[in-house]
Amino acid sequence: MLIEFNQVRFQQGDFILHAHLSMPQGKMICLLGPSGSGKTTLLRLLAGFETPQQGKILLQDRDITHQPAWKRRLGYLFQDLALFPHMRVDENICFGLSMDNIPKEQQKMRLKELLTLVDLEGYEKRQVQQLSGGERQRVALARALAPNPACLMLDEPLSALDASVRERLGRHIRKIQQYQNLTTIFVTHDQDEAMRLSDYIYIMKDGEMLEGGSPEELYEKPVYSWTAQFLGDGILLPILAEKSNKITTVWGDFILEKNEDIEGLTWKKEASNPIKKDRILIRPQWITLGRGNKKARVLSREFGPKGYRLEMQFKDQNFILYSQKNIEAGQWVNMECDKVHRLRCL
Amino acid sequence: MKKLSLIVLLLTAIFSLSALSKNEESSSNELLVYCYDSFASEWGPGPAIVQAFEEETGIKVILQAPGDGITVLTQLELEKENPRADVVVGLDNNLVERALNSQVLQPYKSPLLESVDPELILDDSYHLIPYDWGFFAICYDSEKLTEVPHSLESLTSEIYKNSIILMDPRTSTPGMGFFLWTLEVYGDNWKDYWKRLKPNLLTVVESWSTGYGLFTSGEAPMVLSYSSSPAYHVEYEGTTRYQALIFDEGHPVQIEGAGLVKGSDNLEAGKLFLDFLLSQTSQEAFALSNIMFPVIEDTPLPESFAYALKSDKIITPHVDQEQLDIAIEEWLEIMGE
């Protein structure tokens, strides 16, 4: 494991962050959560901008908890980029190199390499104020990459850009990460982005890591109902009765193949939740229309590039479904599902 | 840590420096003279006198001017336990009592005092010996004023409404001089006099410089100054536009004096310097650069001093500090009405 947070506790005013997790090497790791969930704080703790009150942060088994930021050699890309306004592009990119007193010649070579990497050849002497948003982003990226950091941290790196640049740049970053096999941790509140770009996602909520896994795992087999809802559409049905591996819901009975065990994961607020009703999750992808005996009503219909977007109602549950069939609003359709997943309620 | 050690280093440097400079002080061929600022001023009498003295005696003089006469005396008092100065120049008759009480001086009767008018002897015990003097007087702008007053009383005439610039007795020596003047002349009726005078005052300023500046800017035709002031304008500007007024009641004088500082280890040189202040060179310098009368009677005066008038009645006020404080409170009441 490259990075470990060992029972780290950090408090700032009313906000408390508690982190106990580890991150593998060479992967694209995403910290995902709503705003105020502590993802940026976690990043800042790793970068050394904040110091935890308790616990240890380990980097390749080295305790860096109290090491000042400038000794850690970790790359950090800021949400607002933090390009130095009084320096040119080349000065910005080589800043970290000159901190290491690397000879000018080598700096120049590295600069060239980086500019090629981020597609900014010929931009050396520009003032950073003259660049477009995407260009600035790439300069900041090159600057963070320049000293060959042990890991790269990205704080909402794409949030300020418009959609098309955003997608392109996201893939670019992903490519660079894979090419260099660089451990990269990025923070976002955008689920699509998180799932598209990362190897591994940690879900953050209220200052704590809720659960983690690969995007597929988390999407299809989340532990908590909160995660399930946060990551995408789906029907969440309360469990009415449960006998060994047979579950009764308003949809009917389901036999779960094996009891999804989630040992080790407990969330601080889980215990205090008064209506502790577990649920099952049905993702829209698991539903086939026109078959089966469950009837749902189409509330509205929109056309889009992915087909028809149908807003449907089943019992008291509303959900969204994409379908190639054109079904008019108000109609009833049959449906069937071939897969369910049991959730712990949160 | 670096910064702290820097500061420590700096402090050590400072202290060693000051120790060094203390050592060189005890040279006996050097005379430290405390004086008020305008004496040491390059436009004042000091530099010329010092230069002449150094040439004559070979004794080096250092003029130290921490401010006005009062500040000089304050410094002497503060240093009483460990005096550094040898001579002090510029304590006037208003400060004699305080200087004697605080015992910062030692007496010296210069033989040259024989040619000084006895009325000008500042102090019978010769702790301070006079070197120049002048009358406090009202000066006027002859271009503006046709009918001139001839007494304190006539200053209150209605025709002089808003025509006089005075100085505040709380902050200025001439101001105090004028205040004592009215106390002396009017006795118990002084408050009444000030009430009548008040409508004629344009303003009461904090210092002589400001007041005289307002006067020469044409703000008012009359200002409190010295009877010798017009000599300046004749001597340096070639104009007789500004004239002094001699009042029937007589005038208070300001006598400026110098003395030996008690505890000085350079008495001989100090005495030489005091004598030199009464020499013709110095006396002429006082007339020309201080625009005050020399105390030695037969000092040849520049022609411009024909416009420096003298009163034949010298007023000597007798008020102690406590009475004065009360009077000033009362004066404030009157002015504030």
Next chain:
Amino acid sequence: MNKTFGSGLLRKKMGLPLFPLLLLFYLPLFGIFFKLFQQEGAGAMAGQLKELLGSPSFLRTLGFTISQAALSAVFSLLLALPGAALFSRYDFPFKKLILSLSFISFILPPILVVLAFVQFWGNQGWVNQFIRWIFPQSQGIHILYSGKAIILAHVFYNLPLALRLIYDGWSSLPHSQEEAAYSLGCSPLKTFRKVIFPQLLPSVGSSLLLIFLYCFLSFAIILVLGGGPRFSTLEVEVYQQIKFSNNYLKGGMIALIEMALGMLLMWSYLKIESRRTLGYSQTLRHEDMKPLAGQGKWLLIIYLLFYMFFLAAPLLAMISKAFIIQRGWNGPREFTLTWFAALFTPGHGMLSLKAILTSLKYALGSTLLVLNISLFLGHQMLRKKILFPRFTEMLILMPLGISSVLLALSYLRISMGLSHNSPLKGLLIIGIHCIIALPLAYRSLVQRIHQLPVNLTEAAQSLGAKPWRLFTKIELPLLKPILRTSALFAFALSMGEVNAVLILSQPGDVTIPLAIYRLMGSYNFNGASAMGTLLIFITMAAFILMEKRNHADRI
């Protein structure tokens, strides 16, 4: 330095940041009060305080001191607001220059400002001459030597400062807010009241308080222009008690009351300042400025005319005195350079040149010291954890609220400890000038440091910049403009200061203001004006130099 960031409290400290102030300000001051305590005892001191606070005449003086200061502050503010509105909206040539003129009034010794006023507003002044030229029968206006004149002069001193502070506050408000208000149907006036003004409150509050403090300690202006002791302030009382009545007890206690009030004001100033929203820290960029056109243009021209008339004209009147000679009785007024020539004739040993050099020496020295100490303080206050931060800040600002008579006296006591020709006296002058300029230099620097995006320093750290290199490579370059401004301010203050120089200067050392005083003491008022003109020109030159550098940096 210890690298472990242990429990917070252990690392908190307050001694270190205050060390320079302790040395240069608090120790000398403490010395005076300690001496007083030794001589008189606590009982007498308390008794004197009680007597003062029970005396009607003292309370009247106190009342007047406060009310004139309050009025001056309010009027300065009212006149500054329209200017700030126009300046923050439109860009026009010489805007920077005009804004930076806020220093000019600081450098002039009050005595020179008085003369400038007399030259302009006085009975024979420009305004009245003009009026009589148009209406030969008229008596002219008599504005000097009254309560009005005090306010007029104080507004003259402080309007530029108020304009500067409020402009800074206003131009950091994004334009979009105003536009949003308009789009919601809010009239311009209402927008000002409901949207702009509430956000301006911190800068309004702090400028009010600063002006109040300056006027609170005002002295010569009040006596001369107010027409005499009718209008008396606490500072005059301190002066009288200490210098003329030799009553240190009473003088000291009055100064103590002054200090207490000053502290109270400083406290509220900091409280207001801390409410300043730090979120909107971007200063208005060039593109946000509207081009000058239409109604705004005329309003701006009118305001600038007023501003020039009110501020520049009296100074010009003073300067003109330096170039005019009147020969004989009633001779014609002629242009002349005689007064300047006289300043530099060998007869006076070229002392004027020496004065300029000495002034520059002290001014540069204290500027360097101010920059270093305020950077040090700013760094300590922001990057380290400090015990009682607001109290510490108040202690840093305290020199703003101290009686100059008392400060001078405290330095007189120190100077006694030094030999008469000790070079340390020069250092002390530099020290005291630094102390006078420090509070404001420090405040403006700290505000700027607050506005520096934390991200930039963090980015540099993540790239491996050690604290020292972080400071030299990132913070210092970004702080350059404000450091230049602070430097100019410190420079100007030192160039104009005279009290400390009087007491501490070594034999033969003359500064420009000292020369001005001495010239006046020798009846030479034109010469004094010439010297004052030199003072203004030198400071202006320093200003233009700084602006040029700032401009060059921006490109």
